[in-house]
Structure formats: C-alpha cells, structure tokens
Amino acid sequence: MIRLLVADDDPTVALLMHAALDGDGFAVTVVDNGRAALECYLGTCFDLVLLDVEMPELDGFAVAAGIRRSARPTTPIVLVSSHGDAVFLARVAALDADYLAKPLAWSTLGQRLRKLLPGKPSSP
Numbered sequence: 001m002i003r004l005l006v007a008d009d010d011p012t013v014a015l016l017m018h019a020a021l022d023g024d025g026f027a028v029t030v031v032d033n034g035r036a037a038l039e040c041y042l043g044t045c046f047d048l049v050l051l052d053v054e055m056p057e058l059d060g061f062a063v064a065a066g067i068r069r070s071a072r073p074t075t076p077i078v079l080v081s082s083h084g085d086a087v088f089l090a091r092v093a094a095l096d097a098d099y100l101a102k103p104l105a106w107s108t109l110g111q112r113l114r115k116l117l118p119g120k121p122s123s124p
Contacts (some may be wrong), residue, residue, distance in 0.1 A: 002117065003045065006061060007037030008052040008080070013040045017050075020106040025114075037082025038066045046075060047117060049102075053081035064095045076116045080104065 004026045006017045014030040019064045021028050029044070031037050035057035041049060049067060051060035058066075062064075064077045077097040081088070084101055098116055 002026045002044070002114070003047045004113070005037065005044075005049045007032075007048040007050070007055060007060070009033055009055045010052070014051070015030045016104075016106055020109050021113075024110045026110060032056075033048050034037075034060065035064045041067055042070060048113060049075055049077045050113070051077065051079050052085065052115070053079050057064060059097065064097050068095060069092060078116065082119055 002025055004021065006014070006028060008014060009016075009032050011032070012031070017028055017030055029040065029046070031040050034051075034055045035050070037051065038058060044057070051063050051123075054100075055059040060081070061081050064079065067073065067075060067077060077095065078095050078100055079092050080100045080102060082102040084099070089099065100112070
C-alpha cells in the first residue's frame with residue numbers, strides 16, 4: 001500500500017483523489033491547507049506527497065520546503081498547479097519536486113504517481 005498525503009483546499013479534489021486512488025494500491029490522506037499538510041507529514045510516514053500550490057495557511061512551495069528541511073527530506077513531492085511557466089518550473093526543480101498540470105488526468109493518476117516511487121510496483 002502506497003501512503004499518499006494530498007493537500008488541496010478544494011473539497012471536490014479530495015473526493016476525486018479518493019475515487020481515483022483508493023482501492024488502487026493507495027492509502028490516501030487528504031488535508032485542506034498547507035499548515036495541516038506539514039503537520040500531518042511531520043507526524044506520519046508517507047511514501048509520496050501531492051500538494052496543490054495555491055492553498056490557505058501555507059502554499060505548496062512552503063510545505064515542500066518544510067518537508068525538505070525535515071527528518072525525511074527525500075520523500076517524493078508532486079506540486080499540482082495550472083501554472084507552468086519557466087519561473088514556476090524552476091521553483092519546482094529547486095525543491096527537487098515533480099509537477100503535474102491541472103486539470104489532472106484522473107484515470108492515469110495512480111500510474112503516473114507510481115512512476116515516482118523507486119522500488120514500488122507499477123501496478124497494485
């Protein structure tokens with residue numbers, strides 16, 4: 001089971017994450033703001049973190065930076081946004097993170113996320 005932390009302030013995204021990934025080899029934990037995401041990450045062990053960039057409390061970049069300063073700095077992080085300009089992508093790269101563009105392709109999301117996990121099976 002792949003333990004996935006999702007941070008997104010849109011309740012529809014939370015529902016879609018569960019629908020797309022639960023039962024597909026993922027145990028999904030969803031929080032609705034950046035501060036809750038960082039606190040949850042620091043208190044629990046996750047295999048992968050998926051962060052919306054624009055959230056209340058702390059944005060996705062701030063959460064990713066906090067994860068990189070933590071005791072488990074190598075956890076794969078994926079930032080999700082509709083932005084994709086060069087400056088944005090440079091910020092993603094500086095955090096040693098990956099990027100997924102909105103809107104997400106829900107039918108292939110699990111497969112794409114598994115590719116970011118070394119040593120994890122490519123299918124459930």
